[in-house]
Amino acid sequence: MNKVYVKHSVVPKIRCFTPWVYANEIDSSAEEFQSGEIIALFSKKDGFLGTAYVNPKCAIFARILSFGKEEIGKKFFHNRIKRSIAKRETLLHGTNAVRLIHSEADFLPGLIVDKYGDTLSIQINTAGMEIFRELILSTLKQLVNPSWIVEKSDIHSREIEGLESKNGTLFGTPTKEFTLNENGLHFLVDIEDAQKTGFYLDQRKNRAICASYIKENDTVLDICCNAGGFGIYALSKGAKNAIFVDISESAIEQTKANLAANAMENYEAYAADAFTFMKEKKYKNSFDLIVLDPPSFAKTKEQTSGAKRGFKHLLMESTKAVKDGGLIALFSCSFHVGKKELLEIAMEVSHDLKVQYILLEQMQQDSDHPCLINASASFYLNGLLLRVEK
Template sequence: MARVQLRRGEEGRLQRGHPWVYRTEIASIHGTYTPGDIVAVEDYRGRFIGRGYINPASMITVRILTNDRDEKIDKVFWRRRLTAAVDYRRRVLAGAGTDAYRVVFGEADFLPGLIVDKFGPYLVVQTLALGIDRFKETLVEILDELLQPEGIYERNDAPVRELEGLELRSGFLKGPFDPQVIIQENGLKFYVDLAAGQKTGYFLDQRENRAALQSLVKGARVLDCFCHTGGFSVHAAHYGAREVLGLDISPEAIAMARRNAVLNGFGNLCSFEEANVFDALREFERRKERFDVVILDPPAFVKARKALEGAIRGYKEINLRAMKLLSPGGFLVTCSCSYHMPEDLFLEVIQSAAMDARRRLRLLARRGQALDHPVLLGYDESRYLKCLLLEII
């Protein structure tokens, strides 16, 4: 087995539990290997740190699978890791009223580069790193045995695969079946397009935050910005809102949102418009529109650290505009799904927006991603979703 030796002083982050070895941290590689092979990682003195798969084409050159020198990476290993991931979800989601959840959350489940989502009786699989992609057939076989899905769909069309030197592809791994399925979430039903929807088809990480609307929206006029396929909108209607307006720039998302509202009996209460949210918020302000609750769940404005400055401007703009649409006593539900936007900085941006909007805020709750997206301490990248519940004073 080839050995990757780190530069002096680069071992601390790995010893604290971070699973990535960057190209710039490597002093030398001893032995021969093929990209995707399992290699050992050592500190500068040659002391064992862990074992993982290597891809010299990627800035993340090694992804650690185990810190146990004696643990073999074989089919028994993969079965043990997948079984642990499945068992965890069965424990934490018992009684949650959902049949859709994340089964495997990559590094947070000690399976770097692997994403598996369950949508009713179907699975969607992503292998986003070269090392894990080499084991895809074995992983799919074990998942089929453990969960016995009616079908499995591959969504390996994520651009991040290109950074690993992998081709983009999607299609049936077990099937075929109709990729437009109906899931249950918090007692509601939603259409999900496993073949063409965002990510793997639906944003499962917001499940618990959508349920948190229950105490905020009764009798309210609600504006749901970046509504996607209507998850927050339909929940708001379900929890007693008197009127819900959802906005999204995607005509496909808007069409699906309308279907989801009708599916749950809220076709008359919920309306949806195809719109650029930034433009729509300015127009609502010009017309002196007022809402009791505004929900902001934008896409990731910052996908790399170098884009942070522009993202800050974007987050401030939409939050400032939203605050101006809320009367005193109204609620703002504002989110960021960007890891590069840490929560403390996000709060600073929100506070700056409040000052410019001449509004005072009370912070009701800081929330994150759902329990099926666990945060691995030592690996900050696994804590990416921020959701703040705020009252306008």
């Protein structure tokens, strides 16, 4: 195993279990190493620091697999995957779908696995994990015994890593449509063709939180609704009507199918751009709850300013549209626009519109998408539930 020496200034960070080492933090020549190569991290002064895989093509040069001297092979993957599965057992009491492996937060950087019944949907996002593809698959078969494994490794990070996109069946017989059961509600998931790895499982807890504030005969607006989760939860708690909006025609069709699966009829659904929709409708004091769950506006740090403008615009229009005393749930799925930035945006809108926001809930991804406190990027989903006082 080759050694990579890091700068002494980086040692405290690694000693605090930060899982990444950047290219500008090493004392070795990056070009000496192969993409995905397993290496030992060293400091010239402090000695051994951990075992990692590297990619000289990336700004994140090394992703740490273990802070000990551990052979990265069959036993390693068996133990890590088994431990990740065990941590999710209690979550399966209320649902039949769960994230089994969440990359760095489960100490398997670059690997994501979702479980839908007896189907596994996987993403392999890095060259280091790609090398262990067959070992990962054989371990999943042994520990989970799935009927179908489908790959959805078609995200931009693979291109950065120098890898091609990969999609399709890896094992077993495809299931065209899966019925996801979540807290007594039903959602139809086309696992192979849906966004990401299938369904926004990370919002499970937040759907329940927002629905817990619903009163009989409330009206709801679900903006960027995807499969309609927030609005469907609200209807199940007694809301008399929900309006669903998403720019994707297929998302609206999926929402309608999910409403039918739950025998819900009091709704309107529109395939429309959120900004255009709000501008044209000019709602005033119309809703008891508005949910804003847009796709990532800021995939990079450079896009943060534009993203904040987008959030501010949506929050302003929603504040006009919600009733006095009504609620707005505002979400960001980019760590570049985190809780701090969302609060700053809310304060700006509060000033501009002369309204007050009362913070009722601070939300993040559900516990099967854990946050690693030493990796800020793992805090990617943030939400505020605000009461609007006009």
